[in-house]
Amino acid sequence: LSYGLCEAGNYISTEGECTECPRGTYTTQAESKKCVQCPSGHTTYRPDLTKCYGPKIAINYEGTTTYRTSQISKLVTDKATYRAYVGDWFVYSKIFYKDRQMEIPHEEMRFVKPTIKSIRPKMMNKFCYAPRDHGASYTGYRNVTEDGRACVNWPGENHNYCRNPNNNIGGPWCYLNSDLTSSTFCDIPKCTQDVECYTGEGHEYMGSVSETEIKGTGPCENWAGTSSNYCKQTDAVPVPKPWCFSRGIKSHCDVERCERDCGDPTSGVWGTFRAKNSGLCIDADGYYGSLSVGANLHMNNCEAPMKSTTDHAFKMDSNGYIINQKSKYCINLEGSSNTDNRVNYNLWHCQFSSTLTDQKFDVEQHPKDNCAFRLRNRATNKC
Numbered sequence: 001l002s003y004g005l006c007e008a009g010n011y012i013s014t015e016g017e018c019t020e021c022p023r024g025t026y027t028t029q030a031e032s033k034k035c036v037q038c039p040s041g042h043t044t045y046r047p048d049l050t051k052c053y054g055p056k057i058a059i060n061y062e063g064t065t066t067y068r069t070s071q072i073s074k075l076v077t078d079k080a081t082y083r084a085y086v087g088d089w090f091v092y093s094k095i096f097y098k099d100r101q102m103e104i105p106h107e108e109m110r111f112v113k114p115t116i117k118s119i120r121p122k123m124m125n126k127f128c129y130a131p132r133d134h135g136a137s138y139t140g141y142r143n144v145t146e147d148g149r150a151c152v153n154w155p156g157e158n159h160n161y162c163r164n165p166n167n168n169i170g171g172p173w174c175y176l177n178s179d180l181t182s183s184t185f186c187d188i189p190k191c192t193q194d195v196e197c198y199t200g201e202g203h204e205y206m207g208s209v210s211e212t213e214i215k216g217t218g219p220c221e222n223w224a225g226t227s228s229n230y231c232k233q234t235d236a237v238p239v240p241k242p243w244c245f246s247r248g249i250k251s252h253c254d255v256e257r258c259e260r261d262c263g264d265p266t267s268g269v270w271g272t273f274r275a276k277n278s279g280l281c282i283d284a285d286g287y288y289g290s291l292s293v294g295a296n297l298h299m300n301n302c303e304a305p306m307k308s309t310t311d312h313a314f315k316m317d318s319n320g321y322i323i324n325q326k327s328k329y330c331i332n333l334e335g336s337s338n339t340d341n342r343v344n345y346n347l348w349h350c351q352f353s354s355t356l357t358d359q360k361f362d363v364e365q366h367p368k369d370n371c372a373f374r375l376r377n378r379a380t381n382k383c
Contacts, residue, residue: 009049011035021049023189041070041121043128046187047148055087055121057104071120073097078115084108087141088122090200097200106141122204128191130206132230135164135172135188137206145174146187152178162186197258202233202242205255212244212251220244220253231255265363265373270315270325272302276372282331283312284324284347291327296334297345320360320378321350333358333377341382 006018011032013019021027024043025035028050038044042054056069061080073096082091084104093099095117103122104110121127129135143151143160151160151174162172171190176182191206198205210220210229220229221244231242231253242253265273273282283300284291291311300312313325322331324347332348351359358379366372374383 006031008032009047024052026050026052039069041123041127043189045142045144046146053086054127055089055123056085057087057089057119057121058083058085059119068119071097071118073118077112079111079113080116081109081111082119083110087126090120090122091116092118092120094118100201100203120200123199124191124194124204124206128189129164129172131190131195132206132208134167134169136167138162138164138172138188140172140188142172142186142188143174144186145176145184147184149176149184151186152176155180162188193258197256198233198242199258201240205232205242207231207242207255209242209253209255210244211254212246213254214246214251217246217249217251220246221248265316265375270313272312273314273322273375274302275299281312282314284327291324291329291347293329293348295327295329295347297331297347316361316363319352320362321352322359322361322375323350330359331361333379343380343382 006012007030008027010018010020011027011034021035021044024038026038026044026049027035038052039054042052044052054069056067059066059068059077059080059082061077067085082089082104084106086106088106089104090097091101091104091112093101093114093116097118097120101112101114101116102110124130125135125138126140129138129140140161142162145151145162151162153160154163154175160174162174164172168185170185172188173183173185176184193199194204195207198207207230209231211218212220220231222229223232223244229244231244233242240252241257242255243250244253245251265271274280278299279302280299281302282297285296285298302312311324311326314322314331315325316322324330327347328350329347330350332346332351334344334346348359358377360378361375362378364374364376364383366374376383
């Protein structure tokens, strides 16, 4: 680096040297002592290491527009307009990115009528490239080289995005002049998610696993009409993870899911409490807007927490009280610390100041499933 001022995009190391910020970190001021981590799903590209680049989408729901820059496992809207400002986005009708409804392409807008319960940007081959093919399948929107020069349009194409049509081991690149005599690489990182593990239902998986999770069955068979046997996800109604055929049998592959985004029941965020086996949600027995003290609780089909008919959105505070969003009442043991089994629960005034409360709960995580937990009442020690 140059002598003198340690410019933005760099930091002064503990040895006193001006050092370039590592991938995914940045600085906006000169003479910085450390680099700042980019938000989730965002990264940096040379030569500009003063800002992060990543997905962005606008959601207009009932006249209010919100902007999102990362995946959301429990966003719920219906009849909303989505505009993808940066990147391609997937919308799903179920939480945790299941039952994909459609893809919203980069810089395009869609009106989505069904209820959407989770969204996520497409990262594979959009903000990073698959190392398996050196980025030959990259279809992202980067159009600047690693030294900051603008790409020119590809022959016969109406775009100047970085690509790798010749499978160059250096990754995606582009031309710098119209006579195609000069080219250089683009500073696009290799993907790790959907390479070393899979996300969602595995549709974006581009890893190199080609064996099933059943040991001793041998390698996967080549896919019809190809010389490739890498595991992938192709089904319209998919199995839960990438798969392949082995000895003529469709089998799940030996690839793990990436970190599971299951939410935190004690985070204080409004959500639903869903039974693991039945899939039903804890619900207040009454109509929206007319819940009264003493309304019983039961299990019901899960609806969107933002819909006008729902009354089963709750949040748990740091003291263990579970509060109903519409009524602002708390889940309450129907009786005075009754330790009998199968005692009913209802909604009652939140007894935040009472020492005799039977409304406090503890969360106990499942020892083998970090997406599952149980609620134990502190007064009765019952679940």
